[in-house]
Amino acid sequence: MPVTYIDAIREAQLYLLETDPDVFLYGQDIGEFGGAFKATKGLQERFPGRVKDAPISEDAMIGVAVGAAIEGMKPIVEMQFADFSSIAFNQIVNQAATHYYRTGVSIPLTVRMPSGGTPGSGPFHSQSMESIYAHYPGIVVVTPATVADAYSMLIESVQCPDPVVYCEHKFLYRWLKAEDFKGDGLPIGKARITRSGKHATVVAYSAMVHEAVRAADILQREGGWEIEVVDLRSVKPMDTDTIIASVARTGRLLALGEAFPWGGVSAEVVSRVVAEGFHLLDAPPMRLNAKDTPVPYHPKLWAAHRPTPESVCVALRQLLAY
Amino acid sequence: MEKPSPISKFELNAEHGRALFRAMLTSRMLEAKLSSLYKAGKIVGGVYLGKGQEALSASLGICLKQGRDVFAPLIRDQAGRTAMGEEIIEVTRTYLGSVEGPMRGRDGNIHRGRPKDGMLAMISHLGAAVSVVAGALMAKRLRGTLAGVVGATCVGDGATSTGAFHEGLNVVAVEKLPMVVVIANNQYAYSTPTQSQFACENLIDRALGYGLVGHSVDGTDMLACAEVLGEAVARARRGEGPQLVEAKLLRLSGHGEHDDASYVSEVMRESHAGRDCMEVARAQMLEKGWHSGSEIADLEAEVSEQIVAAVAMAQKENVPNPYTEDWCAIASAIGRTSVESELCL
Known part of the structure; x- marks a missing residue:
């Protein structure tokens, strides 16, 4: 069960x-x-x-x-x-x-x-x-x-x-x-490559990891794009090494989060990659977050307030086209 | 586990009175020295005095024991800290930033403590310690070590307006903890007078609303404070539930030594609340025959020597070195092994 x-x-x-x-x-x-x-x-x-x-x-x-x-x-x-x-x-x-x-x-x-x-x-x-x-x-x-x-x-x-x-x-x-609670034994402080790829890196955490994987599936079907998804697991400490290693493979970064857009985890991810791995980037790094309003009540508004597989795909297409 | 002896009604005796007076005197003299050091530029930051509140604070602290009870003093509780057993050297080391002190230069002045000995280290946010003391007592209850233990904290009239004070006091009452919360109503929160702080006649009237036992006391009167606080602590220790004490008095200094307290009116200074509890205590010690005049003079000389020695020692000790400081706020290996800790450098 x-x-x-x-x-x-x-x-x-x-x-x-x-x-x-x-x-x-x-x-x-x-x-x-x-x-x-x-x-x-x-x-x-x-x-x-x-x-x-x-x-x-x-x-x-x-x-x-x-x-x-x-x-x-x-x-x-x-x-x-x-x-x-x-x-x-x-x-x-x-x-x-x-x-x-x-x-x-x-x-x-x-x-x-x-x-x-x-x-x-x-x-x-x-x-x-x-x-x-x-x-x-x-x-x-x-x-x-x-x-x-x-x-x-x-x-x-x-x-x-x-x-x-x-x-x-x-x-x-x-x-x-x-199936069960068994995991891979990664400790707090280590990120996980949830899905490996070579064309772009999506760094996400919490529920957004699943939206990123869905988006990666869509782009795979759409054009054979191989999107790497990094699950931060812990946002502090942040596993900068795993993020940088992924960007070294893909040359492209999308930092994804459900929180409000001003500052925050996705901004921290971008700032670390730019500061420590600028030479690895083939395109300007992108961020995608919730909108800069309170979280709305109506399901239709809510669904558009947060990043979705569709909006992640839009961002990734732009990133891949650069 | 040591079985606590039955706690009977509090009785004020000469030994208790002498210990109380000694703590008050030590606090007054130590703080006078701290003020001088501040004005001479030897102390950086602030100096906050408990002048005028020694009788109240020491009357609480003298009933508490380090290693058994839990005490969260606030900024005007030097006398209570001393009475509970804080060494003078702890004070001078913290004010002068010695690495040998409990805060090692990472925090200063009255923001000090020995949490593992039951002396909590205050933060500046008022009322925030009430629930922390409650939590320490709840932990002891879960572990079966609460019998005979009392928790205590002090706040001023200003802190009674905070949400944290309300939430904390409510939890203390709901959990029926052996705790004493003392309100030093010293008429001003920094410069704000009580009429701008609260609208009830007496703060102690709130005790009923929380479901607490309430006590009022004249905070300028050492004997009265000793009786009321002694009884409040004894009642909490006996398992009669949480106790709230309100003392009326006047802070006989500024908020800190940077503040001339010009907002305190002459009428207030001349009022009953404006009496100096040290002068009242001195007269009471003589009247009770618990000390002679010459004994008090000897005590002053002895305490003065201790203070001078503690200042000299702390001044000789190392201050923190930013180049060898580990700059890490995390105890776990998680923080130390990650890139996070490299960024700290």
Whole structure:
């Protein structure tokens, strides 16, 4: 029976609770109710006291987790939606992220952030926050795109002594399936060549990896183009070596992301390639992101707000034609 | 696990009073020295004094023990830190940027702590520590080591307007934690007077709304502070739930030593809240017969010597070296082995 991306998140938490007494879960509605997306379904029953409901207090949720982490616990905080982490922003970037540098005491905190858009979710249940947190020193930011990565990277995040922002894509929760949770053992910090090619490189992460693969399929059929797709897996640290090696093979770069276009991960990818691999480029590097508006509600608007296989193809055709 | 002894009602005695007075005096004299060093250009950044708040702060700190309890002091809690056991050298090292200090020059002045000993290192964002102390206590409860432990933090009247304070206090109450939250209502948040800060009659009236036990105290009165804080901490330790304390007093300095506090009116300075708690404490020690005048003079001489020695030692020590600093904010190998760490150089 196939397993889904959300199964991986639940099973990883189950494994962590079973194997590490320092792990506990804290978040809104995650107890008996099992969480807004059922990522913690049945876990409170199995681990009473270690799966705790929190009041609607995102700031205090992260504050509590930081205090517990100072005591040596490994809290996993579920933000109900990544969008609401704006309320906890101060605790994440000022309390958790600075602590190790200032005091030498690390904060093994994992913040699960249900990220990205789904049809009809609108401006406040669709955001991609990875760039915001990656900007700050002291935080690891991961963006799994596969079922196996969702599983292994959550375990790795919790075992990491630093604060980790774990961006899980809501669109992938039930849509993305696999035979099991077994992966290739890549650690956080290493990107993966999801599909190899020689004509252009698409660097993507999270749900956009799948859109990039679809676009690559279309262009393969259309003109025999071989598009290489690099899945960043973690946006911080960013595996610049794998990106540069890919661009060395293809000479062309499209940096793809679902987040807003100003700054951010795709801009960082382009800036690194230009700064460290300018001589490898046969065409000006391109970026494709969401539009510079809040994420719209209506499915028709939403579908055009974010990059799609079609818009990725448009960008790639332009890149290949240069 | 050591079984805690039953905690009875708090009783103020001579030993407690002397320890309290010593912490207050140490704080006042140490901060006077820090102010001089700042004005002489020896301290870079800011110097923030707890002048006028020593009785309140020390009355809390004296009830707490490093290695057992959890304390998140704020900027006017030198006396509370000293009372809980912070060494003077920790203070001078941090203010003077010695690498031997707990913050190694990476953070300064009152932004210091020993988190593993239960002395948390504050950030500047007010109210943010309330939930952090709560989390430390919740971790101890999960591990079964909470019995006999108390968590505490201090804020000013200004912090009571923040969302973090509200969220934190609410969590403390919901989780029924053995915690004492002290509001030093010192009449001004930087230059903003209380009437622009909140509209309720007394901040302590909010205790009921949160489901907390509330206590009010005259923050200028050492004996009153000792009684009220002693009882609040004892009640929390006995398992009677979280306690909120509001003390009314006046900050007898600027927000920092860069600030002349010209916004504080003469009427306010002359008011009851404007009394100097150090002078009140001195009179109370003499009146109680807990110290003679000459004992206080001896104590001052002893503390003064300790301060001079701690300043001299910190001044002799190395300051951080930017060329050997590792410039890495990440503890894990993840950060150190990646290109990220190369870029740090």
